Amino acid sequence: xxxSSNTNILDRPLGRGGGRGGDGNVSLSAFAYLYSExxxxxxxxxxxxxxxxxxxxxAGYGVGLKVLELLAYxxxxxxxETRLMSILHFVSSxxxxxxxxxxxxxxxxxxxxxxxxxxxxxxxxxxTFVSVPSDFGQLSVDAYISGIIAGVLDGAxxxxxxxAHSVTMEEGEKPVSTSSSAASTPLPRKEKAVFLxxxxxxxxxxxxxxxx
Amino acid sequence: MTSTAPTMLFVxxxxxxxxxxxxxxxxxxSAAADSVSRQxxxxxxxxxxxxxxxxWTTSNMYLKVVDKVNNQQVSTFxxxxxxxxxxxxxxxxxxxxxxxxxxxxxxxxxxSMNPFYKFDSPITSESFxxxxxxxxxxxxx
Numbered sequence: 001x002x003x004s005s006n007t008n009i010l011d012r013p014l015g016r017g018g019g020r021g022g023d024g025n026v027s028l029s030a031f032a033y034l035y036s037e038x039x040x041x042x043x044x045x046x047x048x049x050x051x052x053x054x055x056x057x058x059a060g061y062g063v064g065l066k067v068l069e070l071l072a073y074x075x076x077x078x079x080x081e082t083r084l085m086s087i088l089h090f091v092s093s094x095x096x097x098x099x100x101x102x103x104x105x106x107x108x109x110x111x112x113x114x115x116x117x118x119x120x121x122x123x124x125x126x127x128t129f130v131s132v133p134s135d136f137g138q139l140s141v142d143a144y145i146s147g148i149i150a151g152v153l154d155g156a157x158x159x160x161x162x163x164a165h166s167v168t169m170e171e172g173e174k175p176v177s178t179s180s181s182a183a184s185t186p187l188p189r190k191e192k193a194v195f196l197x198x199x200x201x202x203x204x205x206x207x208x209x210x211x212x
Numbered sequence: 213m214t215s216t217a218p219t220m221l222f223v224x225x226x227x228x229x230x231x232x233x234x235x236x237x238x239x240x241x242s243a244a245a246d247s248v249s250r251q252x253x254x255x256x257x258x259x260x261x262x263x264x265x266x267x268w269t270t271s272n273m274y275l276k277v278v279d280k281v282n283n284q285q286v287s288t289f290x291x292x293x294x295x296x297x298x299x300x301x302x303x304x305x306x307x308x309x310x311x312x313x314x315x316x317x318x319x320x321x322x323x324s325m326n327p328f329y330k331f332d333s334p335i336t337s338e339s340f341x342x343x344x345x346x347x348x349x350x351x352x353x
Contacts, residue, residue: 009322010319010337010339010343012322014318062327066324068292069291069320069321069324070325071292072291072292073317073318073321078272078273078314080271080272080273080291082269082270082271086271155293156294157294206268
């Protein structure tokens with residue numbers, strides 16, 4: 001199919017889904033294949049587990065920056081987030097909805113540390129089709145998503161360190177199936193993904209000053 | 213007393229350095245015009261501190277006029293990623309400038325969707341430059 005367009009990219013409408021037509025969705029299997037290739041590509045080139053996680057994070061960082069600008073523009077409101085809680089809500093609802101089709105399952109504040117927050121997702125698409133062998137230790141391939149979160153927060157001026165952890169789900173804690181998603185859950189998961197967000201000190205200081 | 217339209221300076225500033233600069237209505241040739249250009253750059257850069265201060269007090273992207281020097285004013289627009297669009301002008305209507313900024317913002321978002329464009333790096337695209345100048349002619353002069 002020939003698609004030689006003479007129009008400049010700056011002239012084409014931004015629209016929903018970037019001109020694919022329809023609702024701008026990409027098939028889950030296409031993404032899963034692409035992502036598994038991405039992971040395997042890096043796996044063959046790194047010397048350690050943490051290096052692999054770092055590479056996945058930096059791959060997601062660029063996505064986060066672009067998603068931030070795109071979603072802010074699409075909302076047509078000409079407003080930016082200046083408070084900590086509002087940017088966290090923006091990440092856990094708007095960013096999640098735009099990327100994964102549903103809001104994050106929960107946003108929590110850590111009791112022990114005032115600068116730590118947790119975003120929980122029961123079914124992150126990056127690790128749904130990935131199995132980590134036991135000799136890889138604590139590797140979480142959701143490092144890509146934590147890179148996205150870090151990109152969004154950093155771009156907006158809230159520098160933070162974001163890490164992904166797989167936490168075993170407690171008894172009776174089951175993912176609520178949303179009626180809007182037509183995809184059936186492929187495998188019952190035993191672990192949920194928790195993204196730990198730790199903000200830099202000056203961000204907290206600035207936010208406290210704005211409180212007054 | 214000149215009757216030519218006053219020069220306006222538009223700069224896009226990232227976290228560390230200017231990413232894009234454009235002068236509009238520049239008077240051609242004369243030596244006086246050059247020193248005016250340099251002074252314009254100076255005024256715009258000195259307004260950066262005021263922009264930083266104002267940035268966290270409001271959640272609006274359009275910050276209106278942040279600095280006044282002689283008869284010139286600096287208007288600013290902040291994107292969601294804290295990239296600053298700054299325009300040095302001699303009194304244009306706020307609405308016209310706001311519309312100009314919003315149109316440039318749309319161009320900027322389309323440019324940043326390019327996977328090869330690194331965030332916060334200088335903008336070298338010629339088509340971006342042409343379109344910004346066309347927008348300036350339409351909205352602010």
